[in-house]
Amino acid sequence: DQQVKQNSPSLSVQEGRISILNCDYTNSMFDYFLWYKKYPAEGPTFLISISSIKDKNEDGRFTVFLNKSAKHLSLHIVPSQPGDSAVYFCAASAFTGTASKLTFGTGTRLQVTL
Amino acid sequence: KAGVTQTPRYLIKTRGQQVTLSCSPISGHRSVSWYQQTPGQGLQFLFEYFSETQRNKGNFPGRFSGRQFSNSRSEMNVSTLELGDSALYLCASSLAAGQLNTEAFFGQGTRLTVV
Numbered sequence: 282d283q284q285v286k287q288n289s290p291s292l293s294v295q296e297g298r299i300s301i302l303n304c305d306y307t308n309s310m311f312d313y314f315l316w317y318k319k320y321p322a323e324g325p326t327f328l329i330s331i332s333s334i335k336d337k338n339e340d341g342r343f344t345v346f347l348n349k350s351a352k353h354l355s356l357h358i359v360p361s362q363p364g365d366s367a368v369y370f371c372a373a374s375a376f377t378g379t380a381s382k383l384t385f386g387t388g389t390r391l392q393v394t395l
Numbered sequence: 396k397a398g399v400t401q402t403p404r405y406l407i408k409t410r411g412q413q414v415t416l417s418c419s420p421i422s423g424h425r426s427v428s429w430y431q432q433t434p435g436q437g438l439q440f441l442f443e444y445f446s447e448t449q450r451n452k453g454n455f456p457g458r459f460s461g462r463q464f465s466n467s468r469s470e471m472n473v474s475t476l477e478l479g480d481s482a483l484y485l486c487a488s489s490l491a492a493g494q495l496n497t498e499a500f501f502g503q504g505t506r507l508t509v510v
Binding site: 323 | 439487499501502504
């Protein structure tokens with residue numbers, strides 16, 4: 282049962298344009314969401330996060346939007362740069378007492394072309 | 396400040412063997428989680444350790460086990476290896492479990508190949 286879904290396995294965007302990566306979740310207990318970026322042969326790198334009490338969080342070129350009623354979040358990258366080409370994972374967390382775990386989507390491979 | 400260190404980086408094992416992977420978290424971090432990454436499956440949670448105690452466990456068979464030491468370093472062990480265990484095993488550390496700031500910092504992973 283995939284509780285976090287990234288339905289687009291890949292996305293290609295021209296340099297300078299906006300990249301929009303989408304993520305849907307099914308578990309209403311999730312209350313913290315994160316985006317990670319992963320280059321080949323490296324571990325995922327934390328990019329940006331959002332708490333369920335917010336609907337938007339911005340950090341430089343990266344903005345994450347959360348729509349709780351639709352159980353949907355998206356990552357916007359503006360403007361897209363070639364160095365942004367990587368696999369992006371959406372992750373969600375639900376606090377379970379003193380422990381928490383991240384549930385990841387299957388990733389979206391972003392290719393930023395010149 | 397050193398990042399998360401995983402050893403070894405690459406490993407080739409034969410079916411039926413067992414393997415132990417090591418993870419040293421960022422200094423001061425007390426929570427260590429393990430994930431398995433396979434093509435098409437994304438990152439799947441294996442288990443989380445905090446203060447030497449397993450706090451959370453994913454849906455993996457009992458052949459997968461782990462432990463955490465008093466210095467927060469963690470090891471995971473896979474016994475009776477199967478071909479399907481071939482994957483990138485990632486370790487992540489975070490300051491503590493159950494806090495709002497749950498950003499996890501990942502190591503580069505151990506690429507395990509079972510032949």
